[in-house]
Amino acid sequence: EVEGWMQYYDIFVRNAFGNFRDILKQISYNGIMSKWLSFTDNKSIQYDLDVANGVGAFPDENYAREIMQLFSIGIYKLEMNGAIALNTVDGSPVLNYDNDDLMSMARSWTGFVAKDNKRGNTHGSGVMSVDPMKIQPEYRDVFPKSDLMGGYIGDGYPLCTDLPDRPHFRKGAVYRLLGSRWSPEKQKTDLYQETFANLPEIVLTPGSSPLYTQLCAAANANTDGAACTFPGYVELTENLDYSSATALPEYDGIETFRTVKVQSSPFPVYYEYVRPPCVEHHFFNDGRKAIAGHVYGNQIVPDSICVDPRSTRAGPGCCRSDWDQQPGGLNILGTECKYYGERLSFEANTARCASVGRAACHPRDVEASATHKSPAAEYCSTNRDISKKNWYSWTTAGCQTKVKLSYPGDSDGVEPTVARVDGVDPDYAGMTQTSTLVQNNTVNFYKVAWIGDNDANTNAPHNAAACDAVSTCQSMEDGCLCDALVINDNSAVFTSSADIVSKTDILTYLHTGAFATDMYDAGVYTSLGNCGIDGVEIYASSSNSCTNLGPSAVFVVTDDNTGVVKRRRNVQSTVQIRSLSLSFRNPVHFISMHDPDVRDMEYETDAVLDHLFYHPSHAPFLALRMIQRFGNSNPSPGLVERVARAYQTGMYGGFGSGNYGDLGAMMASIVLDTESRSVSLDADPNHGQIREP
Numbered sequence: 001e002v003e004g005w006m007q008y009y010d011i012f013v014r015n016a017f018g019n020f021r022d023i024l025k026q027i028s029y030n031g032i033m034s035k036w037l038s039f040t041d042n043k044s045i046q047y048d049l050d051v052a053n054g055v056g057a058f059p060d061e062n063y064a065r066e067i068m069q070l071f072s073i074g075i076y077k078l079e080m081n082g083a084i085a086l087n088t089v090d091g092s093p094v095l096n097y098d099n100d101d102l103m104s105m106a107r108s109w110t111g112f113v114a115k116d117n118k119r120g121n122t123h124g125s126g127v128m129s130v131d132p133m134k135i136q137p138e139y140r141d142v143f144p145k146s147d148l149m150g151g152y153i154g155d156g157y158p159l160c161t162d163l164p165d166r167p168h169f170r171k172g173a174v175y176r177l178l179g180s181r182w183s184p185e186k187q188k189t190d191l192y193q194e195t196f197a198n199l200p201e202i203v204l205t206p207g208s209s210p211l212y213t214q215l216c217a218a219a220n221a222n223t224d225g226a227a228c229t230f231p232g233y234v235e236l237t238e239n240l241d242y243s244s245a246t247a248l249p250e251y252d253g254i255e256t257f258r259t260v261k262v263q264s265s266p267f268p269v270y271y272e273y274v275r276p277p278c279v280e281h282h283f284f285n286d287g288r289k290a291i292a293g294h295v296y297g298n299q300i301v302p303d304s305i306c307v308d309p310r311s312t313r314a315g316p317g318c319c320r321s322d323w324d325q326q327p328g329g330l331n332i333l334g335t336e337c338k339y340y341g342e343r344l345s346f347e348a349n350t351a352r353c354a355s356v357g358r359a360a361c362h363p364r365d366v367e368a369s370a371t372h373k374s375p376a377a378e379y380c381s382t383n384r385d386i387s388k389k390n391w392y393s394w395t396t397a398g399c400q401t402k403v404k405l406s407y408p409g410d411s412d413g414v415e416p417t418v419a420r421v422d423g424v425d426p427d428y429a430g431m432t433q434t435s436t437l438v439q440n441n442t443v444n445f446y447k448v449a450w451i452g453d454n455d456a457n458t459n460a461p462h463n464a465a466a467c468d469a470v471s472t473c474q475s476m477e478d479g480c481l482c483d484a485l486v487i488n489d490n491s492a493v494f495t496s497s498a499d500i501v502s503k504t505d506i507l508t509y510l511h512t513g514a515f516a517t518d519m520y521d522a523g524v525y526t527s528l529g530n531c532g533i534d535g536v537e538i539y540a541s542s543s544n545s546c547t548n549l550g551p552s553a554v555f556v557v558t559d560d561n562t563g564v565v566k567r568r569r570n571v572q573s574t575v576q577i578r579s580l581s582l583s584f585r586n587p588v589h590f591i592s593m594h595d596p597d598v599r600d601m602e603y604e605t606d607a608v609l610d611h612l613f614y615h616p617s618h619a620p621f622l623a624l625r626m627i628q629r630f631g632n633s634n635p636s637p638g639l640v641e642r643v644a645r646a647y648q649t650g651m652y653g654g655f656g657s658g659n660y661g662d663l664g665a666m667m668a669s670i671v672l673d674t675e676s677r678s679v680s681l682d683a684d685p686n687h688g689q690i691r692e693p
Helices: 002-014 020-028 031-036 045-050 062-069 099-109 191-195 210-216 346-355 383-387 464-468 503-509 598-613 618-629 637-649 663-672 679-683
Strands: 174-179 233-235 259-263 269-274 287-292 303-307 393-405 418-424 473-476 479-482 484-487 536-540 554-558 565-569 574-577 582-585
Touching (some): 002 020, 303 418, 618 663, 637 663
Antiparallel strands (some): 287 393, 393 479, 554 565
């Protein structure tokens, strides 16, 4: 326990003149903080229902509240000089968050647990409090989460479906050294499978593999046979050229990596590919049914979910080419993988099946042995993978993502919340079993960004009778289930630069991020300059111009308040509820509901911290608190603003790094400001002093 408290104290010692963002992250993963503010072992509503046999208890809100109220932004919206912003209608203080926001943020702090391993020199028993906590995937809430600005956590991040072809060979791709174990640490895996031999894997070829050269990082790159150094972290500085290496197993027909083997002897060496942060749309059209688990003898599929066919979020699944003409005993789903645990898109799965004389299918059963598999795929999956539902496999069956609206009640202005329910094509027993995450009785509602002038409270059904009166809806016990259609998914928001007054319009109306354009092949994107908009650079395809902008156009702007470079794609996806005058901006989320990875949970946590760190109230909130702790209980608005500006710019009188959030610059601005050093103010009893114990 003492060691844990020392480690907690050291966070502030290490970062006293560093960046406050580092403090926020380190205390959020700290075991002492998690016990103090009770978010250790915090679990999602769905976990409580499915595993703990509970009643769907909401996650603990303690840390979600305190990190906002005490550590980052405070209760009220602040002007840069520390004054509380007032409502223009009634003059009341403007809140930074309400109870609904707090409940949403609480879902972001689920899954944190102490690490299992104990340090022999510091631990006899009890919870590990020295090392940072880890995230337990089963405990984490995987649903979209609203932010404090009327949008979603994940706004501004690119869509995973926008990744360039073979992103693991692109500039910025990150690889982590795993050592001699092949199981990824940041992606979903079953460590038990380490005991199985002959599972297919990606093995890089020395001499001919461009990626091998990067991961080996030979001590003398110009000497043949030089020993590899195997750095712990590798980030590609340019796109790898595979134009003369397309026949290599690591390239042929593989959409994405999990782990790669760089060396076999004298001991194996593996790296894990860490995909860059990106988000998924929660609703989509033309979904495909993916299935998991054994299919029972009466052909009942126990678990399925609707998956966006563009995503690489399901495993391979193939039947014999004449599957639709066969009885149950021969219409069986098997796997055709390039490596164990492979994920690929629906289109790639269809091509994979065809390449081995098989076909994507709607199966009657799932193979539990190697009986029906081709030799190349003999060990792509095991009985354990099927029984433990280690991943979902593609089928050709269709599905749709539906919207479940909560009943808003009769209070004016109370908008309905939303949940997703999947409607899937029936199995051969006529059943439509789905994951509990997306069943009709789901309780996983969340706030959405409603669009247009139509009042969501007025236009949404308020009770079962009103719901059933809508032809495309049906009443549930706790809401109204309606068909939905995703529109504008690939339509340009701005068709011409003349539609854009300033870069503020870009940040206001475009919420979908974009990857760096130099990740793509040469010629995919061309710079159009600023097209007459100050502080903007526009990249577009060769067929576009300043007066003809397409949905793939990318705007690059620098935020004036934070100095952060932001990329926005010229598109907005909208969910329209059929037969109702209601639509909302398509929610985004980091974590795949059916294929959750620790990597994406960590990305989501970072996004939450960034949302608070870059919040407009953060700089004046922290400036006021720091000034007060350094001896001035009632600083002038001018001093608060000067300190907040120093924190934003990261510089004051030669002190600081020039980065937003620099505490050294903030401290310098506090102690060197003329107001802090004024002898007359020190003598003024009305100026105020404070001294904390």
